[in-house]
Amino acid sequence: MGVVLAVPLVLWLFALVILPNLILLVYAFCDRDDFGQVVPKFSLEAFTRLADTSYLKILLRSLALSGVATTICVLVGFPVAYFIGRTSAKWQNKLLILVMIPFWISFLVRTYAWMILLRSEGLINALLQYTHVIAKPLELLYTDFAVLIGIVYAYLPFTILPIYASVEKLDPSLMEAASNLGARPLRTFWSVILPLTRPGIVAAALFVFIPSVGMFAIADLMGGARNQLVGNVIQNQFGQGRNWPFGAALGVVLLTLFLALLSWALKKDGEEALHR
């Protein structure tokens, strides 16, 4: 019976997770003809192109930008999630709905809204000039800073939710116990709250880091042509670049990176999560 019930899930995973990734893997090792058409012939050309340091630079820049965005998301998300998790049940639901409201609006619309806010004649610059904080408009849009804002804004709800889930499970008497045993609030945070909410924090960090490394829409719209990320490069290979094997190879590299990261995170936290 159990086996039968697992069939839909296995089929689903096979069709939508395993199969696409296998196709990606096969493409990465294929050759191209002169017009960029993929030909089913074994080739390592795509991977040799990876050795080009300009791609490595873009990859590292993407990882760094996502790393910074992830850090900001966790630093901003944790206090919010903690606050929501500790208020009364009545308020928790209302606040969680507020966190999720942005999901009701198209992602593109929200990103364009940020562009309007950030551009030279946008709201922020206008306000700063009006109050004479600055004389000339700041260059906000089409910078790494703009991309960072875009990523943080898009992924913050994904950080709040898993952290909230682990804060909400936290037994308040544990904090009282720490305080009773002589721990000042900061000490209680480091020794009790942080270790016990770590699974939520790790999940939150992965939810931001992994999708944002491969993300291209925000970089496209808010980063401009100069601020390419690895996601844009990959997208380009399947589009104008007409180099599917290279795009696939980049995808395989990212995927391997994420799997390594994920298995490390799961190994560390999975063991503890089992004991709760």
Next chain:
Amino acid sequence: MSRAMIELHNVSKRFGAVEAVRGVDLTIAEGEIVTLLGPSGSGKTTLLRMIAGFELPDKGRIVLDGKDVTHAPPYERDVRLVFQSYALFPHLTVEQNVEFGLKMMGVSASERRERVKDAISLVRIEGKEKARPHELSGGQKQRVALARALVCKPKVLLLDEPLSALDAKLRDAMQVELKKLQQKVGITFVFVTHDQQSALVVSDRIAVVNEGRIEQYAGVAEIYHRPKTAFVASFLGESNLLTARVLSRGDGKVRLSLAAGIEVIANDDGSRQYGSQVTVAIRPEKIHVEIFEFEMDGTFHGQVTDEIFRGPLAQLSIITESGLELTAVVATRTADRDTPSKGEQVTWWVHRDDVVIVG
């Protein structure tokens, strides 16, 4: 009495519309075991949480070993609490849990090792040092919680319903063990419980808490034998609570009529004012019951309407001709006599020391 360890002066606490604690005065001496006994919602837990510093009183003062701690945060009070849920840190081993408080106090690593070892052997959980809380049984968690608190050598150990999660056998054993442990470490213990049996076994003194007030605060024997209010008489053990009419007073005695033809004498300590109507409490085991009928001054007749066998004791329901209903507890059959059984006529009497005017 030795010096005061905890003093509550006119302490009050309100949660919204609920007055949890109303003007409580309480002094607990150094090295004593005191139980705050009361039903749930009586305010006993709020009192405990105020001593620990988790709640601040709206009014009044809390003095700990001569120092006013009314507004001190929990981490600055030299009291340790054994939580009802134990509240062991799930991410730490038994050893690390016990060590936690010492680390916070800044005790050196070598001394910590020593004291953790001592505390673990004091509560007899050797061999579990590396275990995580989830691997322990309820009784073991309780011991770890005790060790974690005691290892800090606090001035006061607070215990919030520490026995409620244990099964009856284990609870009985732990009661005795806690009492012995307290005598060994000499720390002032404050117990909070709704279990009057544990309270009697464990405590030196009991404060009976009801509706945010302390109804009576006295030694265990006194509070059992001389309850001051009807609530104390019925909450702590069983009592026959009877309405009586005062016939006369004088010579330190009160003559009371319980029902037509049933007149008993009670002691009058002169401390109370009462009108012609009073409530008296008589413990069931203080009612002497004899199976044969005889007449003497102060004896009455009655009929057994029900008998509940409880092993060493039997509980009898007795009704007199004038309709007075009483519950008596007698020893069950011994070599020379039988327990009165249902339907039988009995003779009963009660000593004047055992008729307690409670209101």
